[in-house]
Amino acid sequence: APYEGAPVAAVAAETLAQAEAAARLVAIEWEVLDALLDADEAVERGSLLAPTRTYERGDYARGLAEADAVVEADYSTQTLNHNPLETHQCVCEWRGDAIDVYVSTQYIWGMRRDIAEALGLPPDKVRVICEFMGGGFGAKNGAGSYIALAAELAKRARRPVRCRFSRREENVVGGNRNATRQRVTAAARADGTLTALGGEYTCALGWDGWLPPTSGPMQLLYACENVRTVEHGAKLNLPPMAAFRAPGFVEGTWSLECVLDKLAAELGLDPLELRKRNHADVDPMDGRPFSSKNLLECYRRAEPHWERRHEVRARSDEVWKRGVGMASQSWYGGGGPPSYAWVRLGSDGRATVVTAMQDIGTGTRTAMAMIAAEELGITLDRVDVQIGDSARGPFASISGGSSTLPSMGPAVRSAAADARRQVLELAAQRFEREESTLSLSGGNIVCADGERWPLEEITGLLENGQILGKGSRGPNPTGMRVLTFGIQLAEVAVDVGTGEVRVEKIVAIHDVGRVINPLGARSQIEGGVIQALGHTFSEHRLDDPHTGTVLTKTLDAYKLPTIADVPEIVCDLVDEPDTHLTNLGSKGLGEPPIVPTAAAIANAIRDATGADVTSLPITREEILAALREAEQRGRERVAAGAA
Ligand code: MOS
Secondary structure, eight states, X not given: OOSTTOOOOOOOOSSHHHHHHHHHHOOOOOOOOOOOOOHHHHHHHTOEEEEEEEEEXXXXXXXXXXXXXXXXXXXXXXXXXXXXXXXXEEEEEEETTEEEEEEOOSOHHHHHHHHHHHHTOOGGGEEEEOSOOOOOTXXXXXXXXXXXXXXXXXXXXTSOEXXXXXXXXXXXXXXXXXXXXXXXXXXXXXXXXXXXXEEEEEEEEESSOOOOOTTXXXXXXXXXXXXXXXXEEEEOSSOOOOOOSSTTHXXXXXXXXXXXXXXXXXXXXXXXHHHHHTBOSSOTTTOOOBSOOOHHHHHHHHHHHHHTHHHHHHTOOSSEEEEEEEEEEEEOOOOOSOOEEEEEEOTTSOEEEEOOOOOOSSOHHHHHHHHXXXXXXXXGGGEEEEOSBTTSSOOOOOSOTTOHHHHHHHHHHXXXXXXXXXXXXXXXXXXXXXXXXXXXXXXXXXETTSOEEETHHHHGGGTTOOEEEEEEOOOOOTTOBXXXXXXXXXXXXXXXXXXXXXXXXXXXXXXXXXOSOHHHHHHHHHHHHHHHHHHHHTOOOOBOTTTOOBSOOSTTTSOOOOGGGOOEEEEEEOOOOOTTSTTTOBOOOSSGGGSSHHHHHHHHHHHHHOOOOOBSSOOHHHHHHHHXXXXXXXXXXXXXXXX
């Protein structure tokens, strides 16, 4: 067992208590070896999960030499647990030589493929069912070994077998966002033009996993000619990492957006101006145009909130210092093919969307119903959505990478359009009109000559028949970069006596193309910001420094944010369709809102107090130490001025 929680034996029984009692009887002879737990040490010793990744564009050394100011700083982030309310779990039941797997998953079809591979079955012998799920955040993209074990036990027991993680198990082997240590450098001319960006990132990945794109924000967010990044992925005797809501970008944006504010201070420039000045008009990595980008519009909308800093600061008193900070954001989220959907229209004029996708809990089901309803010109209550079963619908994409809506939405829209065309073809014959003069709207077939007929006048002719529409997700635009963008601002109050921080307001301005469901989108933003607040202040997986066992297994030790921690959250979506991206023009919103929050808060803390915080989570001890350092810097400046 190379880390705590690695599977060594499996037991099935009639009841959970029996299974637990039997598991305690399993005798294991352990040989205790030294644990490798420190990421820097692992890199030194060459214990890596992937080759060290380097990237360079332009001439980094020249960029540094051309700068009027160079800022270098160390940042770190902690190990985090996903803690979906529903833990990892499955029920496996054999039906002859085929198996049904009920499982909490972000990717029904990936699960089908992985389980088939693990069991040596043709994929069509595996049926995966997940109609509802209680969150994943990236931890439920793939099939964990617990599923293959449950399948094997079910085979031997000739009974369905359920395997589920307890909350304690979830917090050990449910996956984690890897900790990082980062050294970043930002250099600019006096006018704020970036001349060089550099980052060296060490990721504590655990025993297994992959190297997330921690350098992504540094490579993508700004138009800087000279960039150099180095990323190490340390293999350690700790549980494997897993994708976690914008993996890499959360950690990399934390350092990049903090160091940019330090650079702005060094140059005496406005942080918003600095970000505008270095706006990337094309993909800074390869010069490709963006399919759409409204980050400048986000910046414009940020101005009145940023303007409030004077008034916010003025409300400071001896104890509570107040300030405003900001951070920009970019992430993927364009989705892609393949994905398929069917739309079934019955004689009663009701439609059913059928596709074997999952709803991770974000309301994808509702969004699909809205897309079909609009295309068919009927109200939402006349649309049902059947999802969640690989045996009852076509292939659908993963709910990861903020891609469910941009991948599935276009397929549903094209299936509904296919059904609409068939209705109009029938209507053209029946009512003796040119098909091109007919459309669907308000539950009616509408003719350009002003006549209209209820939809059921056509669908009713079908009696027991149905109109079947079929749709697929087209390709992404070639030669273009598809990304999401945003900026967040934070207003904070810092108690300089105790180091307590109150976040009073978060403003989240995001550009994700066309918004389908404004209420659902707002929930996505609020959820992302609240999860980010936990990452900023309270969540922290702690490991025993000698054995590497996880100390924070329960929710009283691992502190998730509660409703009492939630500030006012202002959501503002640009809502401009991406005209190059699919028949829908929508990008995903699952991940963008968690990306910039921590840096916006740290920048607000600096704005309020001068304290420079560099490690997550931001604790009171760190604030107090940073305040002392800021005072010391202030005294040195005064002394230098006097001399
Ligand atoms: Mo996600 S972290 O791309 O499921």
